[in-house]
Amino acid sequence: MVLASTRQTPEALRLMEQAIERDPRYGPALAWAAYCCFRLVGDGRSGDPRGDHTKGVDFARRALEVASDDPNILVNAALVLAYFGEDISAMISLVDHALSLNPSFARGWNISSSLRNWAGQPDVAIEHMETSLRLSPRARVGTSLVGIGSSHFVSRRFDQAVPILLRAIQEDPSHPLAYRYLAACYAQMGRLDEARDIILRLRTVTSVVVPDLSYLRNPEYR
Numbered sequence: 001m002v003l004a005s006t007r008q009t010p011e012a013l014r015l016m017e018q019a020i021e022r023d024p025r026y027g028p029a030l031a032w033a034a035y036c037c038f039r040l041v042g043d044g045r046s047g048d049p050r051g052d053h054t055k056g057v058d059f060a061r062r063a064l065e066v067a068s069d070d071p072n073i074l075v076n077a078a079l080v081l082a083y084f085g086e087d088i089s090a091m092i093s094l095v096d097h098a099l100s101l102n103p104s105f106a107r108g109w110n111i112s113s114s115l116r117n118w119a120g121q122p123d124v125a126i127e128h129m130e131t132s133l134r135l136s137p138r139a140r141v142g143t144s145l146v147g148i149g150s151s152h153f154v155s156r157r158f159d160q161a162v163p164i165l166l167r168a169i170q171e172d173p174s175h176p177l178a179y180r181y182l183a184a185c186y187a188q189m190g191r192l193d194e195a196r197d198i199i200l201r202l203r204t205v206t207s208v209v210v211p212d213l214s215y216l217r218n219p220e221y222r
Contacts, residue, residue: 009039020059027066031076034059038080043176044208056080064094071098075111083215088119106136113147120218122151145171146178154221158185176206 037056145168
C-alpha cells in the first residue's frame, strides 16, 4: 500500500477494514490499518483521536499475533505501538528483528529511524534514514526528509534542518509534520515572520498546529 497523500488515509483505512472484515487474521491488512490510524492521529486528521488510538493499538497487536516473521507487519506494528506509548526499546527490538530478516528492507530502516529519533537518538536516526534512502533511492522521499529534518531540529542544528524541511514540503505539501518542524526551526532562529507564514500554511493542511508530543521520550525535545 502506498499513500500518495495523507489526504488518502481515511479511504485507505476504510479499504483495510473491509479486508479485515473478510479475514480477521489477515496480517498485512491489520498492520496497514494500524498505520492508517497512526497517520490520522499524528497528522491531525482524525475525527476521533481517542477512538483511532484504541483501534490502532488493537490492529497492531492483532497483526503481531499473526505476523510470524513478516518484516512489513513487524515494522508497521512496532511504529504504531511505539507512537501510542508502548515501550520504545521493545518496539526498536521488533524493528531490529525485521531488519535481521531482511537487511535490505528500505522501509524497515525508515521506521527504525523514526523510532530512534523518538527514543532520543537523533544521530542514529539520521544514519538509518540515509541507509533507507540508499537502498531505495527512487522512492518518494518526502517523509524521509521530514525524518532527517526533525533529527537535525531536536539536535538544535536548525540551519541544517531548514533546507531539508523545505524540500520535504515540496515533495509532499499535505504532510503537516514538515510544516510544524519548519515553523519551530524558524522560531528558534528568531525568524518569527517566516514562522508565522509557515503556520498559516500548516492551518490549510490541518487544524492541529501542536499535536500530542508524548511519543518523543526525551522531554527536552518536546
